[in-house]
Amino acid sequence: MTAIADTAILTGRSLRHITRSPDTIITTALMPIAFLLLFVYVLGGAIDAGADRYATYLLPGILVITIASSVSYTAFRLFVDLQGGIFERFHSMPVARPAVLWAHVLTSLVATLVSLGVVVLAALAMGFRSSAGLGAWLATAGILAFLTLALTWLAILPGLTATTVEGASAFAYPLILLPFVSSAFVPTETMPGPVRWFAENQPVTAVVDSVRALLAGEPVGADLAVALAWIAGILVVAYALAKAAYRRRIG
């Protein structure tokens, strides 16, 4: 009970950090929106799908990139927080220890969902259209929130162990690049052998294909189960590693 109250109080604190510097939400959304613009209006011309249809095709991958770029800010915020003395103050107080990390995790969820909303609005302006009903939208939000939770715990790890600010957020680069070797931007059939094999068997493709089907109002196949299994697996491993790193860090 007190752990939940502590988490709520500390989440309020870090959410206030975000509302005090909303630029982090904007920067988080900026790169995915830039990718969207680039693909739809620059590269999209070479693809005869048409701008509207290509924006619709791209959005799921762009949303994965948004999550990756957002959680890198979580690592950054945690790192900065640990540099100051305030963490030690909390640790010397009768505050439930897990609350200190969970506050960062919940803040990351909120900030990421806001960024995702901004990116979806930008995509709508570029011609993205969806025939999905409320249920499909809720399912999409659920998958993306679950992915955010897993990648946030992954981000906690560099936040706890990095020795420089750059190191804390650099882990996100591979995450941001992963969608490029997936079904996010071009169908995997166009890729050469080994690349295609990798693209078809990595988590982003399963997530992107599920979300794409949901937003198109089509039935989701086995992709959804594969996507959820990947996310759950990442979550369990990242959570365990983060907990261990936290215990080592606070001695």
Place this chain on the structure above:
Amino acid sequence: MTAPAIAVGGLRHSYGDLDVLEGVDLEVAPGTIHALLGSNGAGKTTLIRILSTLLKADAGEARVAGHDVASAPAEVRAAISLTGQHSAVDDVLSGRENLVLIARLRRVPDPGAVADALLARFGLTEAGARRASTYSGGMRRRLDIAMSLIGDPRVIFLDEPTTGLDPEARREVWAAVRALADGGTTVLLTTQTLDEAEHLADRIAILHEGRIIVDGTLAELKALIPAPTVEYVEKQPSLEEVFLAVVGAKEMP
């Protein structure tokens, strides 16, 4: 005699190959102010961090407010408060928000009123609404100390509380610490300014080469100077420095 508020026995700690604490023994009586002196790197902060459950000792025993820091850290945390050597304020929040945050975490009734009272007491009322990142070093230190007073902890650790404060602010902190002790709070503080120990502390302990080599009242410490131990003192230059400073503190500005 009542049970000590802080009882340390045979405490050891090393960072890798560097032995910092090599068997520290210390007792602090409830409601008293105990000053811990020692040269830079003597291990004062290390000892404070162990007592406030931020660091685990390699060996020995430490009890704070009757609880063992190793086996009952939660009980210790409920009884203590720490003002670390480096400031522990949230830069993004205002001074008042910092105080309210700690008051809420400590489940103090009416956090807003507690915050306002502390702002007034430490001369921060006008700056209360400003972000802590805009504070001067001394203002930040005062906020830091104010945050540690919330919730009436039974034992307070102050690691160099007045470093960087102007004389007026220092006197304000001294008065606050004195009032705490008068109210029954136990205070263990470290300091580099010997007149602070002289003015404030009921007892003074000197940490040197991993051990508490002297522990007593100011009068007892002064009595050490003409005693036969003077030869022993002269073999230890940094110790000599401390002793001479304690004795000559009145000539210092």
